[in-house]
Structure formats: structure tokens, C-alpha cells
Amino acid sequence: MRRKMVVGNWKMNGSIATNKVLLDGLVAGVHGYDNSDYVVCVPYPYLCQAQQLLQDTNVAWGGQNLCSTKNGALTGAVAPHMLTDYGCTHVLIGHSERRSQFHETDDTAAARFLAAQQAGITPIFCMGETAEERESDWTDYIVGRQLDSLIRRFGANVLDNAVLAYEPLWAVGTGKPATPEQAQEVHAFIRDRIAKLDYEVAASVRILYGGSVTGANAEQLFEMPDIDGGLIGRASLKAEDFVPICRAAHATATRCLATAKP
Ligand code: 13P
DSSP states (O other), X not given: OOOEEXXXXXXXXXXXHHHHHHHHHHHHHHTTOTTEEEEEEOOGGGHHHHHHHHTTSSEEXXXXXXXXXXXXXXXXXXXXXHHHHTTOOEEEESOHHHHHHSOOOHHHHHHHHHXXXXXXXXXXXXXXXXXXXXXXXXXXXXXXXXXXHHHHHHOGGGGTTOEEEEXXXXXXXXXXXXXXXXXXXXXXXXXXXXXXXXXXXXXXXXXXXXSSOOTTTHHHHHTSTTOOEEEESGGGSSHXXXXXXXXXXXXXXXXXXXXXXX
């Protein structure tokens, strides 16, 4: 059975003082919730602080991007080993904000994805369509193309040590989440497309939903059969907002485990 997972993406938010309050509250809030996984992806300057406050807890930490090459003359870039130096286990790859505002493409996202894995970091690969693309019935085409940039290029096994995230752009930061049914439909599409290449990989890869997830809607989303947790932006910035989402994952996982038992 796939473990539920909740990932906080702080984006460009935080300060030494506010991070401490948030992380202390998060660690206290998820203590003992051991049937699910919790990760925070923080801005680079705060990786050291995250490492200090989160080591030996059940919350992991990671970066929001990385460069696909190692050391070199690349001003402003951060190499994979720099993330592992600070204990990062995860990194976001191909977030829609990176694609739309920093001109990242399927090709550069694929290269970063591979570089993360080669450094022993689990990539969390983001996919999603715009409102216009959805209205034109292009959701499957866009998400399929983004997924294919990995699985057609590298083979489905490349997802063995990876997490996928479906984040429709029309739901990111808008306060208007996809309905559980809308999200489930795309998650099932993603899983089916992987299954055409490798059934076992499709059955085991975790697919998170992201886009205006809150404590009020998380449980309904996480109960859907192909939604394995959430990638959370705004609601990951305060422990009082984020912990209820982690609790929803834990509660859903607890119910799944109870019904799976003979
Ligand atoms: P919001 O939760 O703020 O909609 O952001 C989602 C997101 O982009 C997470 O990566």
C-alpha cells in the first residue's frame, strides 16, 4: 500500500524567526503520525536551519529546485551535492512557477530530475495544465506530454525513486481547488499512462495533488483512490494550517490500513 505524503512548498517565503515558529509547531503537531511522510521544501538559505530543527524528527526537508550540472561557472545556481550537504532528501522539479516564470522546459526539468536521482535525492516532479488548456480539453495532452518527458525518455523505472505531483495551474494559489473528482480523474490518467509501460511502477508511485489544499478539503482529496497526499503552498506557511493537512493524511492512512487488514 502506498504511504500518504504531505509536502510543504514554502516558495519564496520565510525568515529565520517565522521558520522557527513554523517548524517547532510542525514537529510537535505531527509527532507520532508515523503512517505517513511529511516534507518541507524551503528556500536555499534556510536549509541549514531546517536541518538543525528537523533532524531526528519525522519531518524531512528538501529544496525547491536544483541545477542539473555539478560545480561550475553558473552564477546563482545550486548543484545537487549542495542540497545533500544539508541533508535534503527531496527536491521539487518542474514546478509550474519555474516553468512559467523561469522558462524551464520539459527538457530542462527532465535533466534536473535525473541529476537529483543521481545525487540520491527523491525528485517531486510537478505537472499541470492552465485554465485555457483545460477549457480546450487539452488536460490529458499537456499532462501526458509532461509525464512522457520522463517515462518515454528514461523508461517507467525512472519513477521507482520519485514522487509525482499534479498541480493544475488554475488551482495553484487561487483558493479554488480541483474537486476530488476532477483531481482523481487526472491522477488515474497519469497512473494508467505509466501502467501501459510498467504496471508495478504505476501501482507503487505516489501521485500528490497540489492547488489550494487546506485543512478543510484535504481529507476528501486524500481519500480518492489515486491521490496519495498533497503538495501544499500557502497553507504550509503556518503550523496551524499545515498540521491539519498532515493530520488528514494520517487519518486517511489509518482508515486505509484498518480496512486492508483481514
Ligand atoms: P497553493 O497551495 O498555495 O495553491 O500552492 C500550491 C503549490 O504550488 C504547491 O507547490
